[in-house]
Amino acid sequence: MNDALIPAGSAQSPAIELQPQPLEPVPLEVASLVKRFGQVTAVDGISLALSSGECLGLLGPNGAGKSTLIRCIVGRALADAGRITVFGFAVGTSEAREALGWVPQELALYPRLTCGENLAAFGRYHGLSGSKLAQSVTWCLEWAALGDRAGDLVKNLSGGMKRRLNMAAGIIHRPRVVLLDEPTVGVDPQSRNRIFEMIEALRAEGTAIIYTTHYMEEAERLCDRVAIIDHGRIVAQGTNRELIQNSFASRSQVLARFAGPSDEIAAWVERHNGRLVDGAAQFTIEQSTQIAGLLDDAAKAGLELVDVSLRRPNLESVFLHLTGRELRD
Amino acid sequence: MIIPIVRTALMALRRDRPALAMSFILPIGFFSIFAVIFGGQHNSTAKIKVILVDQDRSRASLELAKGLEREDSLVISTRPSFKDKGAAPDYTAAAAEAAVKAGDAPVALIIPAGFGQSPISFGGAQTGPAIQLLSDASDMIAPQMVGGLLQKAAMTAMPAAMAEQGMKYTDQYVGGLTPEQRKIMSGNLEQLRQIESRLDAQADGTAPAHSAQGSADSGGLVAVKVRSVVGENKNGNMISFYAAGIGVMFLLFTASNSAGALLEEAESGTLDRVLSSRVTMTTLLAGKLAFNTMLAFAQLAVMFLWAQAFFKLDPGFVIMALCTAFAVAAFGMVLASICHTRAQLGALSTLVILMMSAIGGSMFPRFLMPPAMLKAGLFTINAWAIDGFTKVFWRDLPVSELWPQVGVLLAVGIALFLIARRIARRWEYA
Numbered sequence: 001m002n003d004a005l006i007p008a009g010s011a012q013s014p015a016i017e018l019q020p021q022p023l024e025p026v027p028l029e030v031a032s033l034v035k036r037f038g039q040v041t042a043v044d045g046i047s048l049a050l051s052s053g054e055c056l057g058l059l060g061p062n063g064a065g066k067s068t069l070i071r072c073i074v075g076r077a078l079a080d081a082g083r084i085t086v087f088g089f090a091v092g093t094s095e096a097r098e099a100l101g102w103v104p105q106e107l108a109l110y111p112r113l114t115c116g117e118n119l120a121a122f123g124r125y126h127g128l129s130g131s132k133l134a135q136s137v138t139w140c141l142e143w144a145a146l147g148d149r150a151g152d153l154v155k156n157l158s159g160g161m162k163r164r165l166n167m168a169a170g171i172i173h174r175p176r177v178v179l180l181d182e183p184t185v186g187v188d189p190q191s192r193n194r195i196f197e198m199i200e201a202l203r204a205e206g207t208a209i210i211y212t213t214h215y216m217e218e219a220e221r222l223c224d225r226v227a228i229i230d231h232g233r234i235v236a237q238g239t240n241r242e243l244i245q246n247s248f249a250s251r252s253q254v255l256a257r258f259a260g261p262s263d264e265i266a267a268w269v270e271r272h273n274g275r276l277v278d279g280a281a282q283f284t285i286e287q288s289t290q291i292a293g294l295l296d297d298a299a300k301a302g303l304e305l306v307d308v309s310l311r312r313p314n315l316e317s318v319f320l321h322l323t324g325r326e327l328r329d
Numbered sequence: 330m331i332i333p334i335v336r337t338a339l340m341a342l343r344r345d346r347p348a349l350a351m352s353f354i355l356p357i358g359f360f361s362i363f364a365v366i367f368g369g370q371h372n373s374t375a376k377i378k379v380i381l382v383d384q385d386r387s388r389a390s391l392e393l394a395k396g397l398e399r400e401d402s403l404v405i406s407t408r409p410s411f412k413d414k415g416a417a418p419d420y421t422a423a424a425a426e427a428a429v430k431a432g433d434a435p436v437a438l439i440i441p442a443g444f445g446q447s448p449i450s451f452g453g454a455q456t457g458p459a460i461q462l463l464s465d466a467s468d469m470i471a472p473q474m475v476g477g478l479l480q481k482a483a484m485t486a487m488p489a490a491m492a493e494q495g496m497k498y499t500d501q502y503v504g505g506l507t508p509e510q511r512k513i514m515s516g517n518l519e520q521l522r523q524i525e526s527r528l529d530a531q532a533d534g535t536a537p538a539h540s541a542q543g544s545a546d547s548g549g550l551v552a553v554k555v556r557s558v559v560g561e562n563k564n565g566n567m568i569s570f571y572a573a574g575i576g577v578m579f580l581l582f583t584a585s586n587s588a589g590a591l592l593e594e595a596e597s598g599t600l601d602r603v604l605s606s607r608v609t610m611t612t613l614l615a616g617k618l619a620f621n622t623m624l625a626f627a628q629l630a631v632m633f634l635w636a637q638a639f640f641k642l643d644p645g646f647v648i649m650a651l652c653t654a655f656a657v658a659a660f661g662m663v664l665a666s667i668c669h670t671r672a673q674l675g676a677l678s679t680l681v682i683l684m685m686s687a688i689g690g691s692m693f694p695r696f697l698m699p700p701a702m703l704k705a706g707l708f709t710i711n712a713w714a715i716d717g718f719t720k721v722f723w724r725d726l727p728v729s730e731l732w733p734q735v736g737v738l739l740a741v742g743i744a745l746f747l748i749a750r751r752i753a754r755r756w757e758y759a
Contacts, residue, residue: 074605078758094607102605106598125606169602 025088027052027099027177027208028073033082035068035232042068044232045082050177055199055209057223059216059315061323065232066212067105070179073210074102086177098126101175103167105182105212109154115141115165116150119172126173140168143201145194160191167198177208184218196222216316226315230323240315247321248313254283254291257306258298268301347676355680362687362702376700377471378404380425380437387445389487393479393551394440396486400478406434422461429463430559430724432716435471435696437463437558438479447497448487449550459552465559467723468696476553483550492517559724573718576632577653577711578682578691580625584661585678587621591665592674595756610757614750618658625654645721645728652738653714659745660710666752685709713737 028050035043042065050056060066071077073084075092086096109118119137128136141147144164154162167183180199184192199222203209213219219226220240227237236243257280258265269276272294274283283294288310295305313321342349381397383390398405408417409428420428425437439461447457460479464472492514594600603613629650664681668674686692688702689711695703706712717734720726 071601076601076605076758097605097607100605102602104598104602106601108598108602110599111597122602122606125603125608127607173606 024052025085026050027087028210029083029085030069030073031083033069033072033084034080035065035072035077036080041232043072043079046229046232046234047082048227048234048237050208050210052176052208053203053206054225055203055211055223057219057226058210058212058229059214059219059226059319060229064229064323066229067181068232069229070102070181070210070212073179074100098173099176101171101173101178103170103178103180103183105185107162107166109162109166109169111155112153114151114153115146115157118154118165118169122169123172128173136172136174140172143171143198144168158191160187160194163187163191164195164198167195171202176206177210178202179210179212181212182214183211184213184215216314216319220315228319228322235322236318243315243318244313247318248284249286251284251286251313252288253311253313253317254281254285254294254308255311256281256283256294256298256308258303259306260301260303264301264303268298268303271297345672347673350676350680355683358680358684359687362684376402376404377436377474378406378434379475380420380428380434381405381407382420382422382425382437382439383407384422384442385440385444387448389445389448390440392487393448393482396482397438397479399486400482402474403478409433426463426558429465431726431730432465432559432719432724435465435468436475437461438475439463449483457552459554462553462555463558464555466557467559467719468694471696472555476555479553480550572632573715573722574691574711576629577657577689577714578686579632580628580653580657581660581682581685581710582678583628584621584625584657585664585674585682586661587624588617588658588661588665589668589671589674591617591662591753592668592671596670600756604757610753611750614662614746614753618655618662618746621658621661622651622654625657626650629654645726645731646718648728648731648735649714649717649721652735652742653710653717656710656714656738656742656745659742659749662749663745663752666749686711688712690715710738710741713741 026049028048030046030048033043033046034041044065046065046069048056058066058069068077072079073086073091075097084091086099089095089099110121113121116137119140120133123133123136137150138147141150144167146161146165146168149157149161154165157165163183163186167180170180171178183199184195187195196218199209199211211219211223223240225237225239226243227234228243229235236246238246258268265281266276269281269283272283274281276282285291285294291308291310295308298305311317342352379397381394383394394405394407397403406420408419409424410417420437422439425439428434429437441458441461443458444460462472462476462479591600594603600613604610608616633646633650661678664678665674668677686709689695689706689709690698691711695706695712695715698706713734717731717738720730720734
């Protein structure tokens with residue numbers, strides 16, 4: 001019996017508790033990873049680690065290097081430098097392959113096969129067979145809420161169903177580390193909600209998850225930690241709260257709309273180091289009491305207040321703060 | 330409004346290179362192939378190989394043989410051509426028949442012993458042994474041509490024999506010649522023989538004589554007994570013979586289309602997902618090759634079942650079909666691995682397969698082709714497959730005779746698979 005598999009605090013034998021427990025290898029560890037495509041460095045020295053049951057959100061603009069990082073982890077791209085281990089095994093080994101589950105952004109399914117046939121095919125590719133395969137297919141279909149669609153051809157499924165089946169195909173071999181690349185693209189709120197429940201169920205089982213998305217609210221809801229990637233580097237990493245604290249401390253944003261001469265509005269905004277975005281004035285303030293001073297000065301300038309709001313920074317604020325507002329593609 | 334539509338279509342066509350290739354290269358390629366085969370360019374019309382067995386060794390038979398050798402369109406062979414320089418014995422009648430059956434030559438001529446006693450028949454009046462013309466019925470042209478040229482050779486190469494025979498007939502039917510007349514006739518015969526000698530010298534030293542005119546029909550000067558040694562009573566099996574040609578061509582299309590699934594999987598991301606599992610690229614390609622081979626084999630089997638009412642799973646057929654299926658499956662995989670999209674694959678496969686089929690004998694029999702084209706055909710899967718199936722269905726040759734075709738097809742299949750594997754590296758890792 002492998003001692004490493006005995007959970008800490010197990011009551012099987014008090015003597016074991018006295019022995020130093022061998023540490024279980026980290027589910028996923030990426031160290032100083034570099035991947036270049038010609039002159040372009042897509043991943044530039046990224047390091048990260050993932051614990052069991054943890055969900056790490058990967059956020060970044062298009063072309064930031066998220067997908068390349070994921071492809072390196074699943075062995076579909078060869079890194080130029082750095083190290084990736086899955087439970088201590090180098091990426092590409094059969095142990096690492098079996099421990100990893102990958103849900104690509106594309107619907108990587110066989111359209112002319114049924115849901116059940118698709119899952120069985122991918123299960124066989126992972127070495128499953130017989131009753132184990134059948135059980136896994138049944139479990140995955142139920143997990144994806146497709147139990148009554150087992151015999152339906154993939155091409156006849158709705159977009160949301162295809163997305164869920166795409167996820168199920170990625171975990172058919174019950175991996176302990178799952179990489180989800182934008183799994184909710186193009187699905188309706190109902191399917192999206194179901195996908196969240198599926199991911200939460202995996203986490204509850206102790207699966208370590210990397211979740212790539214452009215939807216900040218998804219990362220806020222699902223992820224324990226978030227890593228923001230830009231230009232191939234992790235520019236910030238931590239919990240949601242840590243990221244906001246590190247980027248904005250106690251600062252808040254004030255959004256105000258005024259009626260009046262545009263040059264007067266622009267001058268007022270400039271005086272208070274704000275900026276105009278879509279006709280609204282935006283200011284970053286340290287204390288909420290600063291709002292009164294802002295509005296008072298506007299009134300003195302003859303500007304008529306239309307509406308004003310105080311916004312606490314969120315993940316999107318952090319994201320835009322760190323990656324800027326310029327278009328990337 | 331018509332002009333903008335034309336302009337848009339032109340712009341789209343300009344960027345669709347496969348469609349452009351199909352529009353221009355394919356017609357030019359086909360025109361060239363047909364022109365070479367049927368246009369008789371550079372006077373390179375196919376020569377007919379004729380095996381000649383002279384059992385008589387008389388003056389008349391030797392003259393006739395020399396006359397046949399002088400014919401431009403015939404290649405006379407009296408002994409097997411071995412690679413090693415050891416002196417091969419002359420063909421016997423049995424060896425000649427076996428050679429025709431094996432497809433070494435479409436026609437064999439056997440001049441029987443005693444032919445020289447009475448070589449000229451003058452329309453069947455002769456009572457001596459007739460020349461045997463052994464033919465392969467799959468080639469309907471060669472026996473007709475050889476029969477005609479045989480009569481021509483008899484007319485031009487054996488004037489002395491003809492005159493002698495004429496004298497005999499005169500002697501026999503007119504009531505006999507006087508000694509004086511015989512002496513004059515003998516003198517004239519000697520002159521004719523000198524002319525024959527001069528003709529021989531001319532043939533040996535310079536270009537063949539073209540002065541001889543006229544032709545004789547098959548019931549003409551020399552008696553000929555035509556016998557098909559291959560394809561006798563095989564009218565039904567002719568369908569199988571042609572099924573091989575067409576079958577291999579369609580097989581190539583099926584294989585290329587089936588291998589195209591790889592491109593779909595690459596485009597959809599399924600290939601990436603599969604390769605992230607335990608499946609490696611080599612395993613994946615080997616699996617696809619196995620599937621495509623089985624598909625092609627099943628297609629061939631169905632085609633031949635349809636073609637032959639009394640089809641039996643001949644071991645030769647199974648071996649040939651498997652080897653052909655393997656080679657075409659690997660060929661399809663190379664095409665698929667070269668291309669980046671389905672559209673590219675469609676255009677390239679149409680272009681290459683139709684060209685291969687035209688050169689390789691799927692569209693018209695290879696015996697119609699000039700020598701250069703025959704050699705070019707050996708670079709196609711079609712030619713080797715068709716030759717193999719012909720051996721099985723037409724010539725009834727034993728399995729052991731299939732080794733050249735089996736060897737080439739297997740080697741081609743393995744080589745193509747390795748090439749496909751090499752090209753598929755682009756899908757393996759980024």
